[in-house]
Amino acid sequence: MGFGESGVHIIFFIATIIVASSVSAVLVTTVQKVSLSLKVQGENLEDKIATDFEIVNDPLNIPVNTSTSPPEYTFYIKNTGSKSILLSESTITVLIDGTAVSSSNMRLNPEGNLKPGYLGEVYIKTSLTSGDHTIYIILENGISDSLRFSI
Amino acid sequence: MGFSTSAGFAIIMVGLFISMSFIAGELNRGLNNVNLAIKKQEERKYEIENTDFNILSVNAWNTTLTEYDMEIILENTGSVTLESSKFTVMVDGVVVDFSYNSTYFYPLDNLRLTLTNLTGSEGSGHRLKLVSENGVEKYAEFIVT
Numbered sequence: 001m002g003f004g005e006s007g008v009h010i011i012f013f014i015a016t017i018i019v020a021s022s023v024s025a026v027l028v029t030t031v032q033k034v035s036l037s038l039k040v041q042g043e044n045l046e047d048k049i050a051t052d053f054e055i056v057n058d059p060l061n062i063p064v065n066t067s068t069s070p071p072e073y074t075f076y077i078k079n080t081g082s083k084s085i086l087l088s089e090s091t092i093t094v095l096i097d098g099t100a101v102s103s104s105n106m107r108l109n110p111e112g113n114l115k116p117g118y119l120g121e122v123y124i125k126t127s128l129t130s131g132d133h134t135i136y137i138i139l140e141n142g143i144s145d146s147l148r149f150s151i
Numbered sequence: 152m153g154f155s156t157s158a159g160f161a162i163i164m165v166g167l168f169i170s171m172s173f174i175a176g177e178l179n180r181g182l183n184n185v186n187l188a189i190k191k192q193e194e195r196k197y198e199i200e201n202t203d204f205n206i207l208s209v210n211a212w213n214t215t216l217t218e219y220d221m222e223i224i225l226e227n228t229g230s231v232t233l234e235s236s237k238f239t240v241m242v243d244g245v246v247v248d249f250s251y252n253s254t255y256f257y258p259l260d261n262l263r264l265t266l267t268n269l270t271g272s273e274g275s276g277h278r279l280k281l282v283s284e285n286g287v288e289k290y291a292e293f294i295v296t
Binding site for chain 2: 013016019020023032035036039042043080117
């Protein structure tokens with residue numbers, strides 16, 4: 001009888017430990033995932049706050065190379081933020097009059113990081129009619145700038 | 152029964168403590184980084200608001216029939232010191248190289264930019280655009296003499 005009662009206590013104790021450990025393990029794992037998400041979100045927010053750029057072309061004089069077909073227009077972007085901007089065809093989106101420019105019709109200089117305060121070039125091959133147009137350049141983190149220009 | 156409950160409670164409390172330390176550590180690091188970025192953004196805004204410069208003069212003169220040199224004098228009318236090398240100079244929309252007489256462009260100081268071997272004949276008119284490192288822009292028109 002005495003042994004039976006002790007046995008029940010031991011079984012109950014072991015069961016409690018197992019349940020409590022499981023709850024703790026689930027809690028720690030879940031919170032670890034949440035803290036990882038917080039870290040990623042914090043980094044994204046930090047990245048957005050530190051990134052800024054401007055399209056600095058003279059809107060009445062957009063350089064164009066007419067020896068290519070279609071003509072190649074040059075747009076200058078200046079990094080006015082406090083961190084480097086990654087320039088790559090796969091991370092930059094360019095819209096001209098609302099239409100996306102495919103990466104095969106885009107060249108970048110430099111390919112890679114554009115340091116704060118420095119000027120980069122975006123070459124776009126497209127056919128534009130005479131008149132007013134708008135270009136939008138959107139970076140990988142969603143920071144964008146636009147320029148209304150005339151051809 | 153009483154000891155089992157206490158042991159179980161203790162284990163859950165330890166798990167909770169570890170979890171909270173994860174969250175607290177990450178929140179602390181994340182908030183510090185975001186605060187730093189916000190501080191830098193405020194500094195950038197302050198610099199843009201307090202950056203201003205004037206184009207005092209533009210002199211362009213032919214060196215050959217089809218080429219000219221140019222000298223631009225700027226005056227820093229803002230309260231921010233600018234880096235001369237980070238200016239962007241565009242003539243007729245095209246970025247051109249230039250040399251400068253001072254590495255830094257201090258408030259109330261003048262800066263001389265010199266451009267050489269530009270294409271244009273005597274009497275031709277051109278558009279000039281200057282952009283500072285933080286994006287402040289100025290325009291001017293000039294005629295080659």
